Amino acid sequence: MSRVGRRAERLADAADARLPVYEGGPLLRKAFPDHWSFLLGELALYSLLVLILTGVWLTLFFQPEMREVVYAGRYVPLRGVRMSAAFDSTLYISFDVRGGLLMRQAHHWAALVFVAAIGVHLLRIFFTGAFRRPRELNWVIGVTLFAVSLAEGFAGYSLPDDLLSGTGLRIAQGIMLSLPVVGTYVAFFAFGGQYPGHDIITRLYPLHVLLLPGALIALVAVHLMLVVHLKHTQWRGRGHTQRNAVGKPFFPQFTGSSGGLAVIVAGVLVLLAGIAQINPVWNYGPYRPDLVSTASQPDWYVGFLEGALRLVPAWETNFAGHTLMWNVLLPAVVLPALLFAVLYAYPFVEQRLTGEGWTERHLCDRPRERPVRTGLGVAGTVFYGVLLLAGGNDVIAQTFRVSVNVITWVLRTALIVAPVLAFLVTRWLCRALTAAENERLAEGVPTGEIRQSITGGYEADHEPVETFRPGAPRRPLTAARTGTPSRTPRVPERPDR
Numbered sequence: 348m349s350r351v352g353r354r355a356e357r358l359a360d361a362a363d364a365r366l367p368v369y370e371g372g373p374l375l376r377k378a379f380p381d382h383w384s385f386l387l388g389e390l391a392l393y394s395l396l397v398l399i400l401t402g403v404w405l406t407l408f409f410q411p412e413m414r415e416v417v418y419a420g421r422y423v424p425l426r427g428v429r430m431s432a433a434f435d436s437t438l439y440i441s442f443d444v445r446g447g448l449l450m451r452q453a454h455h456w457a458a459l460v461f462v463a464a465i466g467v468h469l470l471r472i473f474f475t476g477a478f479r480r481p482r483e484l485n486w487v488i489g490v491t492l493f494a495v496s497l498a499e500g501f502a503g504y505s506l507p508d509d510l511l512s513g514t515g516l517r518i519a520q521g522i523m524l525s526l527p528v529v530g531t532y533v534a535f536f537a538f539g540g541q542y543p544g545h546d547i548i549t550r551l552y553p554l555h556v557l558l559l560p561g562a563l564i565a566l567v568a569v570h571l572m573l574v575v576h577l578k579h580t581q582w583r584g585r586g587h588t589q590r591n592a593v594g595k596p597f598f599p600q601f602t603g604s605s606g607g608l609a610v611i612v613a614g615v616l617v618l619l620a621g622i623a624q625i626n627p628v629w630n631y632g633p634y635r636p637d638l639v640s641t642a643s644q645p646d647w648y649v650g651f652l653e654g655a656l657r658l659v660p661a662w663e664t665n666f667a668g669h670t671l672m673w674n675v676l677l678p679a680v681v682l683p684a685l686l687f688a689v690l691y692a693y694p695f696v697e698q699r700l701t702g703e704g705w706t707e708r709h710l711c712d713r714p715r716e717r718p719v720r721t722g723l724g725v726a727g728t729v730f731y732g733v734l735l736l737a738g739g740n741d742v743i744a745q746t747f748r749v750s751v752n753v754i755t756w757v758l759r760t761a762l763i764v765a766p767v768l769a770f771l772v773t774r775w776l777c778r779a780l781t782a783a784e785n786e787r788l789a790e791g792v793p794t795g796e797i798r799q800s801i802t803g804g805y806e807a808d809h810e811p812v813e814t815f816r817p818g819a820p821r822r823p824l825t826a827a828r829t830g831t832p833s834r835t836p837r838v839p840e841r842p843d844r
Contacts, residue, residue: 379601380581380594384471389605391464392567393612394457401454402556408444410436411506411552413545422629430508430633433548437507437628453620458500460616462648465493469690473724475711477580478694480704485573490690492566495559497648502555504646507626508548513634514643516547518656525675543636580711583820589709642742647735654737655682658759715784716824718777725773726766733762785823788812 379385412432418425420435421442440447469489472478478486501519505512520542523534539546578592587593595601619625645653655678662673697720698704714721736743737758744751791809799805815821 375596375598377575377578377597378592378594379597380579380592382582384475385579386608387464387468387471389608390612391461391468393609394461394464394616395563395567396609397457397613397616398454398461399560401450401457402560404450405440405454406556408436408440408447409433409506411548413508413548425629425632428633431548433506433508434628434633437509441629449617449620451620452623452625453616454503455625456619456623457616458503459646459648460612462493462496462500465489465496466648469493470724470728473693474714474717474721475580476708476717476720477711479698479708481577481707482573482580483694483698485570485577486694487691488566488570488573490687492563492570494687495562495566499555499559499563500646500648502551502559505551506548506555507628508634509628510631510634510638511626511628511643513543513636514639515645515649516634517542517636518653521675522679525672525680527669527671527676543634578709580709583710584815585821587710589707592709642739642745644739644742650738651731651734652679652683652738654734654740654758655679657740658734658737658755658762713819715777715780718774718781721777722770722774726770729769730762730766733758733765737762781824784819788820788823 410432414432415429416432416435418428418430418435418438420426420438422438425438437451440451442448472486472489501515505516505519520534520538523537524530526533534542537547537550538544539550579594581587581592581594584593595604644650656675659674659678662677664671664673695704712720714724737755740754740758741751743749744754791811794808794810796808797805798808
C-alpha cells in the first residue's frame with residue numbers, strides 16, 4: 348500500500364474511533380427506488396429547508412409587537428398612518444431592507460409549496476397503499492406533519508398584522524368563542540383581553556419561529572429514520588420482491604440526483620419570489636377591527652375551513668344559559684377533527700377489513716387495482732375541492748354576475764352529491780381499466796394482421812406483451828387483487844421466517 352493509502356487508512360481509523368464511519372458504509376450503499384412519484388417527499392423537505400433559511404433571515408428584522416406606531420418609511424401612501432409595530436416592521440423589510448421583499452416572498456412561496464408537497468405526498472402514499480404494515484407509524488407521523496404545517500402556516504400568515512391576516516384572526520377568535528363553556532376563556536387568553544387584545548402577535552411569534560418549527564424538524568427526522576429503517580416501498584417489476592429494494596445507491600447516485608432537486612427547488616422558489624408578487628400587505632393596510640378586506644381569502648391550505656364556514660346555515664342553540672353556535676362549531680372544529688381522525692385511522696381500518704394486517708407489504712399498489720380505496724381517495728379530494736371552492740363563493744358570484752345565495756346552495760348540494768358520484772365513477776373506471784389490462788395480457792397486443800381460418804372466418808393476430816409501465820403486472824390479476832382482498836389467515840409472521 349502506498350504512503351497516501353496508509354495515511355488515508357489511519358485517518359479513517361481515527362475517525363471511526365470517534366464516529367460511526369465504518370458502520371455508515373451499508374447506509375451509503377442503501378438502495379432507493381427511482382421513480383418521479385417518490386420525489387414528492389423530497390420536494391417537501393427542500394421547501395422546508397428554504398423556509399428555515401429565509402425564516403431565520405426574516406427574524407433579524409421583524410418586531411412581533413402590537414404597540415401602536417406612526418409609519419414614516421419609504422412607502423408614501425401609508426406615511427402618517429397609525430399601525431402596529433409588527434406591520435411597520437413588515438413594511439420596513441419589504442421596502443427598506445436590501446433584498447427584504449425577495450426574502451419575504453420566497454418564504455411565503457416556500458410555505459405554499461411545502462404544504463402542497465406534503466399533501467400530494469400523502470395522496471401518493473394513500474393511493475399506492477404505502478401506509479400498510481410495517482409503515483402505519485410513518486403514516487401517522489406524515490398526517491401529524493400535515494396538521495402541524497397547517498398550524499405553522501396560519502401562524503406565519505397572521506404575523507404581519509395587516510388587514511387580510513387580521514380578518515383571519517377575527518375568524519379564529521370566532522372559532523374559539525364557539526367552543527362550549529370554555530370558548531370565552533380560550534379567546535381571552537389567546538388575545539390577552541377583549542378582542543383584538545394586545546398579545547396575539549407576541550404569542551404567535553414563538554409558536555411560529557420556535558415551537559412549531561421544532562416539532563416539524565423532529566417529525567421529519569423521525570420520518571426519515573423510519574424510511575431508512577423500514578426501506579422504501581417500490582413498484583412491482585422484474586426482480587422487485589417483498590424482501591429487496593431495487594434502485595440507486597444512496598451515495599453517490601441518489602445524493603447527486605437529490606442534491607440537484609434541492610438546487611432546482613431553491614432556484615424555482617427564488618425565481619417565483621422575484622417575478623410573482625404574493626401577499627402585498629401594503630395594499631391591504633394595517634388591521635382595523637371595524638374594516639374587512641374586500642374579497643378576503645386565506646391561503647389555500649386553510650381555504651376549506653373558510654368554505655365550510657360559508658356553507659353551514661346559521662344554526663344556534665341556547666342550552667343552560669350557553670349559546671352553541673353550530674354554524675361555527677361544526678365546520679371549524681368538528682369537521683377538521685373528523686377529517687384528521689379518518690386519516691389517522693384509515694390504515695388500521697383497511698387492514699382490519701381486508702385481513703392484510705398480518706403480513707408486511709413493501710410493493711406499491713397501482714390505484715386501479717384498488718377501486719374502493721381509490722374511489723374513497725377521489726371522493727375525499729372532491730369533498731375538499733368543493734369546500735375550497737366555497738371559500739370564494741363571493742368572488743365567484745361577483746365575477747360571473749350570479750347570486751351568492753344561488754352559488755351557496757349549488758355548493759351545498761355538490762358537497763353531498765359530488766363525492767358520492769366521484770366514488771362511483773372512479774370505482775367503475777378502475778375496474779374497467781383493470782379488465783381491459785387483463786384482456787390485453789391474456790390475448791396479447793394486436794399486430795394489425797388478419798388471418799382467415801379454414802372455416803372462412805377472420806381473426807386478428809396478436810403477440811405477447813413485452814413493454815410494461817412501472818408497477819404493471821406481468822400476468823392477469825385475480826379478482827382478489829381488483830376488489831377487496833380476501834382475508835388471509837390471522838397468523839402473525841414469526842420474526843425468524
